[in-house]
Amino acid sequence: METTLIPAGTVLVGLDGSASSERALDWAIDHAVREHRQLTLVHGLEPMHEHSEAREILRHAREHCHGVAPGLAVHEALWTADPRAVLHQLGTGAATVVVGSHGRGPVRSLLLGSVGLSVTRHAPCPVVVVRPYHPGVVRNGVLVHAGERSRPVVEYAYRQAALRDLPLTILRSPDDALGVAEAVAGLSEKFPEVRTRTVSGDVAHESARMDLVVVGSDDAGVVGHAQCPVAVVPLGVAASPA
Known part of the structure; x- marks a missing residue:
C-alpha cells in the first residue's frame, strides 16, 4: 500500500468507478473545500489485476475534481490489502473518510458497499457513507x-x-x-x-x-x-x- 501520497488531515474518498462512488466523490469535494482540507482519491486494486483501469478511474476522478474545485489539492493512492485494515490505517491520519453505499462487487469494491459499512464501527475518524437520495426533495439540514x-x-x-x-x-x-x-x-x-x-x-x-x-x-x-x-x-x- 502506498502511504507517502496521503497527507495528514486529508479527506479520503474511496473510488471504484461506480455511480455510488461518483456521488461519494462529489460529497468529498464539497466537504474538503468547506473544511479547507486536501483530498485524497483512494482506489482498491485486486491482486494481479491490471493497473490500467485503476489509473483511468483515478485520472477521471482527478479531472472531475479540477473541474469542480480548481483550487483543491488532490492526491491519489492505490492499495492491495484487506479493506478493513487499510481503512483503519488510512483513517488514523485522515480527517474524514468518505465512501459510497453500493459498489461494483465484493472484490472490486474494496472500500464500498457492505465492507465499507462494516468498518464504520471501528474507523478512527468520522466516516461518511453517501447514501442515495432524491435530489428534488426539500431538505431540513x-x-x-x-x-x-x-x-x-x-x-x-x-x-x-x-x-x-x-x-x-x-x-x-x-x-x-x-x-x-x-x-x-x-x-x-x-x-x-x-x-x-x-x-x-x-x-x-x-x-x-x-x-x-x-x-x-x-x-x-x-x-x-x-x-x-x-x-x-x-x-x-x-x-x-x-
Whole structure:
C-alpha cells in the first residue's frame, strides 16, 4: 500500500468507478473545500489485476475534481490489502473518510458497499457513507441522534451545520433527557449561528428530509436504512477546527 501520497488531515474518498462512488466523490469535494482540507482519491486494486483501469478511474476522478474545485489539492493512492485494515490505517491520519453505499462487487469494491459499512464501527475518524437520495426533495439540514456519551457526535453535527449554514435537528430518546442536555451543553454558545430544534422520532424516518445524518459509532447500523448521507463519528473524536 502506498502511504507517502496521503497527507495528514486529508479527506479520503474511496473510488471504484461506480455511480455510488461518483456521488461519494462529489460529497468529498464539497466537504474538503468547506473544511479547507486536501483530498485524497483512494482506489482498491485486486491482486494481479491490471493497473490500467485503476489509473483511468483515478485520472477521471482527478479531472472531475479540477473541474469542480480548481483550487483543491488532490492526491491519489492505490492499495492491495484487506479493506478493513487499510481503512483503519488510512483513517488514523485522515480527517474524514468518505465512501459510497453500493459498489461494483465484493472484490472490486474494496472500500464500498457492505465492507465499507462494516468498518464504520471501528474507523478512527468520522466516516461518511453517501447514501442515495432524491435530489428534488426539500431538505431540513443536519440531524443528529443525541444521548448519553454522544457529546463528540453532537459537536461534530453542530460543526457540519455551521459549515453548511444549515439548521440542526437533535433527535432524542424519550427517556434520556439528561443525556441530551449534557451532550448539547455550551454548544449553542460555541456555534451561535446554528439554529436548533429537538424532536423525538426515528433516525431512518427523519433522514428522508435531511441533508446529513450524524450518529455515533454505536449507532452505525442506521446507515443501511438512512435516506441521505450519514456521518458515523467515533465516540472519542471531537469536532476539529478547520
